[in-house]
Amino acid sequence: MIHIPIFLREIKKFFFPSSCILGNFTIVDCTAGEGGHTFSFLDFSSKVRVIALEIDSEQVVEIQKRRRKLNISQERLKVFNLSYSQIEEVVSFTGWTVEAILFDLGISS
Numbered sequence: 593m594i595h596i597p598i599f600l601r602e603i604k605k606f607f608f609p610s611s612c613i614l615g616n617f618t619i620v621d622c623t624a625g626e627g628g629h630t631f632s633f634l635d636f637s638s639k640v641r642v643i644a645l646e647i648d649s650e651q652v653v654e655i656q657k658r659r660r661k662l663n664i665s666q667e668r669l670k671v672f673n674l675s676y677s678q679i680e681e682v683v684s685f686t687g688w689t690v691e692a693i694l695f696d697l698g699i700s701s
Protein backbone atom coordinates (compact mmCIF):
# COMPACT_ATOMS: atom_id res chain seq x y z
CA MET A 593 0.00 0.00 0.00
CA ILE A 594 1.32 3.45 -0.95
CA HIS A 595 1.89 5.76 2.01
CA ILE A 596 0.10 9.10 1.68
CA PRO A 597 2.42 11.89 2.85
CA ILE A 598 0.88 13.88 5.66
CA PHE A 599 0.08 17.62 5.33
CA LEU A 600 1.73 17.62 1.90
CA ARG A 601 -0.24 20.57 0.54
CA GLU A 602 0.34 22.63 3.71
CA ILE A 603 4.06 21.84 3.85
CA LYS A 604 4.56 22.73 0.18
CA LYS A 605 2.69 25.98 0.67
CA PHE A 606 4.94 26.79 3.62
CA PHE A 607 8.18 25.83 1.85
CA PHE A 608 7.19 27.34 -1.51
CA PRO A 609 4.91 30.34 -0.86
CA SER A 610 5.43 31.41 -4.46
CA SER A 611 5.64 29.20 -7.53
CA CYS A 612 8.78 31.09 -8.53
CA ILE A 613 12.07 29.79 -7.12
CA LEU A 614 15.09 31.88 -8.05
CA GLY A 615 18.08 29.78 -7.05
CA ASN A 616 18.60 26.27 -5.76
CA PHE A 617 16.28 25.42 -2.90
CA THR A 618 17.60 22.58 -0.76
CA ILE A 619 15.45 20.64 1.67
CA VAL A 620 16.59 18.04 4.19
CA ASP A 621 13.91 15.36 4.56
CA CYS A 622 15.03 13.92 7.89
CA THR A 623 12.60 10.98 7.84
CA ALA A 624 12.27 10.22 4.15
CA GLY A 625 10.35 6.93 4.51
CA GLU A 626 9.00 5.93 1.10
CA GLY A 627 9.88 9.35 -0.25
CA GLY A 628 6.37 10.75 -0.46
CA HIS A 629 7.38 14.25 0.60
CA THR A 630 10.79 14.05 -1.05
CA PHE A 631 9.55 13.23 -4.56
CA SER A 632 6.74 15.72 -4.33
CA PHE A 633 9.26 18.48 -3.48
CA LEU A 634 11.48 17.44 -6.39
CA ASP A 635 8.47 17.49 -8.68
CA PHE A 636 7.66 21.09 -7.68
CA SER A 637 10.65 22.62 -9.45
CA SER A 638 13.91 21.53 -11.08
CA LYS A 639 15.63 23.97 -8.70
CA VAL A 640 14.62 21.90 -5.68
CA ARG A 641 17.24 19.53 -4.27
CA VAL A 642 16.69 17.08 -1.44
CA ILE A 643 18.99 15.48 1.10
CA ALA A 644 17.03 12.44 2.30
CA LEU A 645 17.85 10.71 5.58
CA GLU A 646 16.22 7.42 6.45
CA ILE A 647 17.25 4.94 9.12
CA ASP A 648 15.49 1.93 7.56
CA SER A 649 17.70 0.41 4.85
CA GLU A 650 14.73 -1.22 3.05
CA GLN A 651 13.09 2.16 2.63
CA VAL A 652 16.36 3.56 1.32
CA VAL A 653 16.51 0.83 -1.35
CA GLU A 654 12.95 1.75 -2.41
CA ILE A 655 13.74 5.46 -2.59
CA GLN A 656 16.81 4.78 -4.73
CA LYS A 657 14.74 2.56 -7.05
CA ARG A 658 12.15 5.31 -7.39
CA ARG A 659 14.87 7.92 -7.96
CA ARG A 660 16.32 5.89 -10.85
CA LYS A 661 12.87 5.13 -12.29
CA LEU A 662 12.03 8.85 -12.32
CA ASN A 663 15.45 9.61 -13.77
CA ILE A 664 16.36 11.99 -10.95
CA SER A 665 20.10 12.51 -10.68
CA GLN A 666 22.08 12.39 -7.45
CA GLU A 667 22.83 16.05 -8.09
CA ARG A 668 19.22 16.67 -7.04
CA LEU A 669 18.58 13.87 -4.57
CA LYS A 670 21.15 12.51 -2.17
CA VAL A 671 19.93 9.62 -0.03
CA PHE A 672 21.64 8.52 3.16
CA ASN A 673 20.85 5.43 5.24
CA LEU A 674 21.57 7.38 8.42
CA SER A 675 19.76 8.83 11.40
CA TYR A 676 18.65 12.44 11.46
CA SER A 677 20.90 12.75 14.50
CA GLN A 678 23.71 12.91 11.93
CA ILE A 679 22.16 15.79 9.98
CA GLU A 680 25.04 18.13 10.64
CA GLU A 681 27.70 15.76 9.30
CA VAL A 682 25.57 14.79 6.30
CA VAL A 683 24.80 18.37 5.27
CA SER A 684 28.42 19.29 5.66
CA PHE A 685 29.41 16.25 3.54
CA THR A 686 27.13 17.36 0.68
CA GLY A 687 28.42 20.92 0.80
CA TRP A 688 24.90 22.14 0.01
CA THR A 689 23.33 25.14 1.70
CA VAL A 690 20.02 24.16 3.27
CA GLU A 691 16.85 26.29 3.06
CA ALA A 692 14.35 24.00 4.79
CA ILE A 693 14.23 20.93 7.04
CA LEU A 694 11.36 18.48 7.42
CA PHE A 695 10.83 15.97 10.21
CA ASP A 696 7.80 13.73 9.64
CA LEU A 697 7.76 11.88 12.93
CA GLY A 698 4.42 10.17 12.39
CA ILE A 699 3.95 6.43 12.08
CA SER A 700 3.65 4.99 8.56
CA SER A 701 0.45 3.00 8.19
Ligand SMILES: C[S@@+](CC[C@H](N)C(=O)[O-])C[C@H]1O[C@@H](n2cnc3c(N)ncnc32)[C@H](O)[C@@H]1O
Pocket residue numbers: 595596597598622623624625626627628629630645646647648651674675676677696697698699700
Ligand atom coordinates in the same frame (compact mmCIF):
# COMPACT_ATOMS: atom_id res chain seq x y z
C1 LIG B 1 6.07 8.72 8.94
S1 LIG B 1 7.44 7.97 8.17
C2 LIG B 1 7.91 9.18 6.99
C3 LIG B 1 7.08 9.11 5.74
C4 LIG B 1 7.62 9.99 4.65
N1 LIG B 1 7.54 11.40 5.00
C5 LIG B 1 6.89 9.75 3.33
O1 LIG B 1 6.19 10.66 2.84
O2 LIG B 1 6.99 8.64 2.77
C6 LIG B 1 8.72 8.14 9.36
C7 LIG B 1 10.05 7.55 8.90
O3 LIG B 1 11.07 7.96 9.82
C8 LIG B 1 12.05 6.94 9.84
N2 LIG B 1 12.90 7.16 11.03
C9 LIG B 1 12.65 6.84 12.32
N3 LIG B 1 13.68 7.22 13.11
C10 LIG B 1 14.58 7.82 12.29
C11 LIG B 1 15.85 8.44 12.52
N4 LIG B 1 16.39 8.54 13.74
N5 LIG B 1 16.51 8.96 11.46
C12 LIG B 1 15.98 8.88 10.21
N6 LIG B 1 14.78 8.29 9.93
C13 LIG B 1 14.11 7.78 10.96
C14 LIG B 1 11.22 5.67 9.86
O4 LIG B 1 11.98 4.55 9.43
C15 LIG B 1 10.08 6.02 8.89
O5 LIG B 1 10.38 5.58 7.58
